[in-house]
Amino acid sequence: MRTSKIIKIVAAVAAISGISYGSYTYYEARLSPEARTELSDSIAAYKVEEPNTLWTKEKTLKPEDKLYVVDREGYISVSKDVIIKRSGEDIPSLYVNVSSAEFADFKAKYLNKFMEDNKEFDYRFIDSLKGIGKRIGIEKDPVFLIRDIQTDKIIATSIGVSFEILKLVLFVGLFATVILLTQGAALRNNISRYEPKDLDDSLDDLVGLDDVKNELLQLEEMIKNRKHYASYGITNTFNVMLTGPAGVGKTKIARCLSKRLNIPMFYASGASIETGYIGGGPKTLKKLVERASKLERSIIFLDEAEGLLLTRNRPVNARYENETMTTLLSLLDGVGSKSKGIIWVVASNFDEQKAPMDEAMLRRFHLKINFRLPNASERKEILKRLLSKRSDDVVSDDIELDHVATICSGMSPAILESLVARAGLIAIQEQSKITQDIMLKAFERIAVGLTDRATTEKMENTRRQIAIHEAGHFITQLHHAMKRVDGDVSRLAANLDVLKISTESVSKHGALGFVLTKSDELPLSSRREYEEKIVELYGGMANEELFMGEAGVTAGAHNDIERVTNLLGMMFNEVGYYSPYKLNLRVMQSTGLDVGQQRFSEIQQRSEQLYGHTLTVLETYRDLTTLMADTLMENYVMTQGDYLPLLQRFYDENPAILAKYAGQATKMLPGKTVA
Incomplete structure (x- = not known):
């Protein structure tokens, strides 16, 4: 809705408010000067008390006093007026708007008993203050409270109803105005426009990625030489999908394209497309196209748009997201666009291999560029x-x-x-x-995140068990590295991936220690390497068992066991390791086939074998664990510069252990188990 319409709505609400307020003030101001004088005299004839002070004076009542309770018909409230004319006093006390509930409580607790003991007490329940002055011996009635009953009904009802209507109109008007203004602001704030001259991005900023750059350069050529490409039958609209992990340069590529083609770019993120209002997503997309269509050529860049690319076969609660996707499909086809010069660039952190993307959506993108992490x-x-x-x-x-x-x-x-x-x-x-x-x-x-020593500083036993646990992880990795280098300790620096062993707590992971290692450059592992990884994960728990006994093992290996379970499940059920037939049992289960319990028993046996092998390795290195635990207790951490000299001394003192690794590298052929 345009701003002018919003202003008209606000003006209408203000007009209604003004008329209502004017009517009310007119009613209040219509008293004549004589009436105002009478009003002042009337007020002076009565002592107006605070309603809640009535209860504090309950015991001052005397039998000769008079107490009148006024419950005025037609007066919109849950209160009463109380007048007390005390003997010996000329000015009566007037309690206005006394709570009916509190008065009933006062009457039950005190007044009923007082009246029962004092039959002569003048207590009356009346429906109007009119004529009350004569009854209590006062010349003036409290005219500032008196209204004719019929007039009271009409005025009270009219003002009450009018006021309620006014409140409703004000609420609805203000609510609608806020919604419209908020929705309009959301649409404006969700879309950013970048001019080429304001962008300083260059392809030279991207290191490597030559394959991605070549795709971009060809896209640039296609746009600049449409006739040439049309001669080859390439006349489709320019819809580009960029996929790859976060932070690899997808947004920079889109900015580079805008800069190189010298055309503006309209930016919106997938998360901000949905404004929070029904129909907000389609409106935002249409607004994008409306703004872009005003230009001869432009780029619309939707960043982090994986939510708009996923399959539409989702639960009912995804209805509005599906409507947004349907709108995007139409716009990608050029429907509703007056310009043929719009280039759609949509970026996602996932591709169709990692997430179930909508097939119709994928067909709309004639160019898909997948980004990889740098080598x-x-x-x-x-x-x-x-x-x-x-x-x-x-x-x-x-x-x-x-x-x-x-x-x-x-x-x-x-x-x-x-x-x-x-x-x-x-x-x-x-x-x-x-x-x-x-x-x-x-x-x-x-x-890793922030580390902290104070958490376990005074917990000596706990810290030592943490040191033993982390030493177990390290020693299993050391064992595998020593096999790779045939027991050549001088080659460990380049072949042992451990960067640091620490008994510092890590708030990010909720751990009380960690072993920091390098990641694999190409995470494509053989069965033997998966088995080694399982042994290394078992290392912490197994070392605790060696030193503390089975009953002394902590749950610190919870995450390690979870990862082992996932690895063994993948190895047996998805890849077909240890089996003559190579089938994905999870796929078989999804088709309704019963794969039975045999595989589960096989997984249990393999787990038992690998855990037993871990215990054997760590038993060999029991003395090294003690040395490392002592060092970690003193220094909290060990880096490569700390543990390499320690390992050299250990092997010098234990040549028999070192000798076992001679010729091991040639035996580590793919498919061999670690046992």
């Missing part, structure tokens, strides 16, 4: 560029970007930017340059 060399270049934007005098020369880039596997460019920013904050706190150590601290802060 190690690209992460190094991103970090290098981010650090180069800092002053040379605040960045140390000791930063090993290769190492930092390696441990940051799985991080998007946006997270890497946060990491460097965090490093800057830590450097300022420590009054230092941005060094290698500070970069690693920033990585830990991003990956």
